[in-house]
Amino acid sequence: MIGLYAIVHVPTNRAYVGSSINIKRRIKEHMTDLRAKRHHCAHLQNAWSKYGAKQFVVKTPTILSGVEIAREIEQAFLDCFLDQLFNTKPSAVGGAWGEYSPAKQPDWHMKTVMQRMTPEERKAIWGKAKGTKRNGAAYVVGAAKRLVDPEYRSKLSEACKGKRQVVECPHCGLTGGGGNMRRYHFDKCGSKK
Numbered sequence: 680m681i682g683l684y685a686i687v688h689v690p691t692n693r694a695y696v697g698s699s700i701n702i703k704r705r706i707k708e709h710m711t712d713l714r715a716k717r718h719h720c721a722h723l724q725n726a727w728s729k730y731g732a733k734q735f736v737v738k739t740p741t742i743l744s745g746v747e748i749a750r751e752i753e754q755a756f757l758d759c760f761l762d763q764l765f766n767t768k769p770s771a772v773g774g775a776w777g778e779y780s781p782a783k784q785p786d787w788h789m790k791t792v793m794q795r796m797t798p799e800e801r802k803a804i805w806g807k808a809k810g811t812k813r814n815g816a817a818y819v820v821g822a823a824k825r826l827v828d829p830e831y832r833s834k835l836s837e838a839c840k841g842k843r844q845v846v847e848c849p850h851c852g853l854t855g856g857g858g859n860m861r862r863y864h865f866d867k868c869g870s871k872k
Contacts, residue, residue: 698749
């Protein structure tokens with residue numbers, strides 16, 4: 680249902696005016712955002728938080744047949760009454776219109792942004808390491824040298840000693856690494872009563 684809608688603060692008669700190609704869905708989005716305190720219009724959100732939901736009503740003054748007509752009428756409202764409205768933007772181009780949705784813009788997705796950049800531009804922005812694959816052979820050779828060296832193996836063994844906490848099961852007396860024993864064995868122990 681294409682048309683205009685207004686979220687009106689009844690005591691002051693101040694309103695947020697908008698138009699949409701699907702009024703029900705758009706009003707539902709507004710209400711969800713207002714309740715979650717994340718509405719894009721700070722003036723409306725502050726009033727909603729201060730006065731509460733019970734002081735606001737939603738009105739749909741006009742149901743129209745075309746998108747262009749709805750947009751023109753909303754723009755006329757904004758031109759005439761912007762200082763009396765909660766709306767902060769002076770134009771009628773909002774997120775509810777399909778063709779103005781960011782997802783429908785040609786450069787919306789990061790992939791298209793990356794495709795528009797040359798490898799040299801990417802390297803200049805994010806550094807030289809991006810886009811290059813490391814040679815893993817050097818790491819394999821280095822690891823093999825370290826493990827063959829008996830002195831390195833003894834240093835590694837000494838470094839690991841005392842780090843792991845060994846615990847004993849209170850039910851069956853089985854010992855093992857503290858984290859895994861507590862996580863898996865204690866609750867499922869067969870000797871547990």
